Amino acid sequence: MSAFTRESDDEVSRGARAVVVHAELHGGDRRNPEARLEEAKGLALAIGIDVQASQSFRVRDRKPATLFGSGQVDAIAALAMDHEADLVVVDNALSPVQQSNLEKATKAKVIDRTGLILEIFGERAATNEGRLQVELAHLDYQAGRLVRSWTHLERQRGGFGFLGGPGETQIEADRRMIRDRMAKIRRELEQVTRTRGLHRARRQKAPWPVIALVGYTNAGKSTLFNRMTGAEVMAEDLLFATLDPTMRQIALPGLDKAILSDTVGFVSDLPTQLIAAFRATLEEVLSADLIVHVRDVAHSDSTAQRDDVLQVLEELDVIGEGVDPVTAVPILEVWNKLDLLDEEAAAHMHEVAARQDNVVLVSALTGEGVDGFQKAVSDMLTKGADVHQIMIDPTDGASLAWLHEHGEVLESAMQADGMRVEARLSQSAYARFRARQS
Structure with missing residues (x-):
């Protein structure tokens, strides 16, 4: 489910009118508030959102229910209404409760910084690995917000008073599906990581x-x-x-x-x-x-x-x-x-x-x-190059060419047990040559 999908059938998608707000937390951010707000607008623009207005609010104490103070919530709601915004982007991490309460107060879809970045990554990931990583992150993010999607079912309680009704059953079923899918993605990513490791090992020999x-x-x-x-x-x-x-x-x-x-x-x-x-x-x-x-x-x-x-x-x-x-x-x-x-x-x-x-x-x-x-x-x-005495097979022209290409060959001489090469190589080049020979 897209982070821009409402709980009802209508959607907020690319081109949506939005306002961007940032909570300037007391003693929390070393950044310039204007620069931080500009970055938040840039994140929204990167996903094709039509940013109508932006505003930073100084928040002395985080409010568990809404993050912002009550007067600030009213100001955000007024900002959204004045600009006919479908979407409020909050450039902070919001808990599921804070997100839900802000949606009720502003009568608009609310997404936080985490959801916005996940949406950008989901659109831009080009490789199979990137798509798997984004899906894993999305599922992890959504798992804690399932209660918002099923509030209409939570009110349907069972008849015994201590058993959850169909709403809680649906939430648990969804959580189980998410856990199973996350486990499958992690296994696939482990295989991708192993393959990448093999490619890296080959490059280190290159x-x-x-x-x-x-x-x-x-x-x-x-x-x-x-x-x-x-x-x-x-x-x-x-x-x-x-x-x-x-x-x-x-x-x-x-x-x-x-x-x-x-x-x-x-x-x-x-x-x-x-x-x-x-x-x-x-x-x-x-x-x-x-x-x-x-x-x-x-x-x-x-x-x-x-x-x-x-x-x-x-x-x-x-x-x-x-x-x-x-x-x-x-x-x-x-x-x-x-x-x-x-x-x-x-x-x-x-x-x-x-x-x-x-x-x-x-x-x-x-x-x-x-x-x-x-x-x-x-x-x-090439910094920190040392002179190394290296023995190679006289027929191994590739290794000799490698030494000429990646270092300075000072001397080479034929001996009974092979060719002795004196070469100046950086530490990393010498380590790669050793790996190449193994």
């Missing part, structure tokens, strides 16, 4: 490094990906334009081949259902040789967006305490959308970036700085 693009949604990852690869991945000024990971082969200075991976965009307050369901789409990050964190430096909340991305990477054990610095995946920050900054702001950004050794400035749209970015990627991938 003679090229993996670079994973990560970043907040709409930071410009797909635009940069397209410029680097010549691909045509969907890249619009739209939240969650890309959901399923895409991989392409590229060439870099000093590296004939590398694999560039574009991943799903991150977002603040990502629904808990999606954190679990989309973990597999971020597995490419875990096995990458380099993580490129693309940031929108023209955005007013760029720092908060960076923190959200780093928090997810920490949850994935890519960074943070307990991660071995020797084996940790290096991170390069790309400060994107330089073309949106005025001359003074751009000059300041260049000064700040110059004081850091893992930051480059680019405009993925215009191509400014992309050459410097490619060189920085190449330098980081």
